[in-house]
Amino acid sequence: MSKILIFVLLLLNTIAKLNLTEKNTLELVHVIFRHGDRTPDKELIYPNDPHINVSYYPADFGQHTNTGKMKQYLLGQALRKRYKNFLGPYKYETAYARSTQYPRTKISLQLVLAALFPPEGALVWNKNLKWQPIAFDYWPMRNDHVLGQPYKNCPRYKKLYLEFLNSTQGRKLFENYSETIDYLSEHTGLNITSRQIYELYFTLDLEKENGLELPQWTQSVFPDVLYDLLQLDYFSKSATHELRRLSSGFLLKKIIRDTRNKIRGILPENRKIFLYSGHEFTITFLMHLWGVFYPHLPPYSAYILIEIHNVGGIRRMKIFYQDYLEEKPKQLKLPHCGHFCSFNDFTELYQKYLPKSKRECDI
Template identity: 35%
Template sequence: MSAGPFPVARAAGLGLGVLALLSLCLDQGVAAKELKFVTLVFRHGDRSPIETFPNDPIKESAWPQGFGQLTQVGIEQHYELGEYMRRRYENFLNESYKHEQVYIRSTDVDRTLMSALANLAALFPPKGPSVWNPSLAWQPVPVHTVPLSEDGLLYMPFKQCPRFQELGEETLKSEEFQKRLRPYKDFIETLPKLSGQKRQDLFGIWSTIYDPLFCETVNHYTMPNWATEDTMVKLRELSELSLMSLYGIHKQKEKSRLQGGVLVREILNNMKTATQPSSPRKLIMYSGHDTTISGLQMALDVYNGQLPPYASCHITELYLDKGEYFVEMSYRNESHHEPYPLTLPGCNHSCPLTTFAELVAPVIPRDWASECMLTADHQVLKVVLAVAFCLVASVLVLLLFTLIRHGPCWRREYSQDF
């Protein structure tokens, strides 16, 4: 006896039902993870050198805008980054700029301000009511800043911090630093004759020799004969060592509390605010420098040891998934590659916000000004020196007074009074 078509139809219907239910569950699972807030910290684009070495034939006059300024290449790099962020957050950000959703801050430096503006031109082209000139696909978007002397957030390293300066001196004397520097000692000794630059400290080598040569290479200037590929590799490695020694190698966590941890605290507080239902903010952008990105990443212990390239961007995203908030970080340091995922040590790539806060707590300063004071030993030494100075000064004054009071000049005047 034939079973007929009904059992087959019932089985097919059951199969379709299971598939529909599975599809619904998957859809719900995808929808459950919702992007809530984004922080972008990026370096400015390509620029001219800040300064250069005495023997450099390429002088400041060779650069169209002079030293330290964003180039046409730098503008293009940040416009491309803005286009990428528009694609990445197409379904998250408003189609056009809305002031309550977005906040942008830059250091008070031409190249970082211009980079932010170039980025925003691509990120928020005018749409609908925002179009004010049909022939110009651009709208003004505000970029906030503070004077460099007051910038305690982005313009790293913060200079008004005696304890950080003390840690820097300790680092240069440390066994680990000296071990890393040793293979380059002979090479360093050749640089003054080649470059005319007498400074042999690592920061001087980075800022006045490697950096201008790198800028000239990128912008197709003729290099000195001695700037061979091997020389440039050594200069880059020394520059990377300089940056590493600035924030790490010796007492990295304490250094981070005085530098990058300040920005970590800001990002964490902004994410906590974003968890409030009343918060309209979706995106905060920070336009800074290589020392800004490296300081932040050293504090988070995710730094790769390389100089952050132009227009590189540290991305921090806050997600809501099944009632719990998670933090995901990534690093875009190549324009033709998706951002590389970053994992905070001690957590997964997708890290619960509460766990993230606990893990970064050791690098967040409680009282930055107090922690920037010198160590107790140095404070005691300063007090001892101050007291000794006062005692010596008092003795000298007393001796001077005695000499005047009882010396021949005083006796002469005394006898003339009579």
């Protein structure tokens, strides 16, 4: 059975089976997802890569494959299957959608929106095209503290991250892999650091996924050894309280603020869903901050659902995560907050991770 067929079965069949006993209490949804399957980034291909001049036509470097496009569209259909009755007919105010600046995340968001909100009735403007344009936002990476990569847009985060890597604890993380790092440097033509490990893993993984044969030297390190190193890199990027604040605190702050504004009646009256099209680090950083991360690489089209329920006037939260390892998305149990955490308890518990302003990124 093909990977895409397995993905379809998991995505469409399982979301419908989720326990929705509180569906009539649902008040707001936040969706955070990773973009679809893609090709390697040209600027991250290592100097000695035998596939350095390969063409991925019709896709360009760093862009969606057709499989990736289909998965994102199916993700939108799955969200529609789950939330159609809650969302109702589309109105301009229904959804707020935001992406990072990369074409692959923008296209992912458009595909999800196309499937989530197909035009019906008076919204049909072309009977031969079951699609309607829906606006979305994005910020340049250098200014995007909500979804952007903190290593690139938050100088203080980068400084603290490098300080951790050079600390006793940070050096111990990688000390057993010194020979491996030398081996990687020799064969790639790079001076391998933890950041290059991250980039190398994705390059090799994407080349393999796109049908290319990896060079012989990779067999002793890919995927298992590099995967283990990748997990250490993920840990190091969120290893301290301050790194967690600056990596995912801005996104969490927006989620909390928007939820609070919904409760207070400040949001547009028909606002029911927020959608964020991001990257694997968008998910890993948030899970690290919540204290629920487990060693893995969020797959393409992985997503987090944050549901806000009004139960007798008390707002409670359900959080689900789909990594496609099981039929159903996992309902996350937050430390000290449980499976159905009150919004007030959630806010109090994670308040310490919310940056006061973007100026906290200044050095």
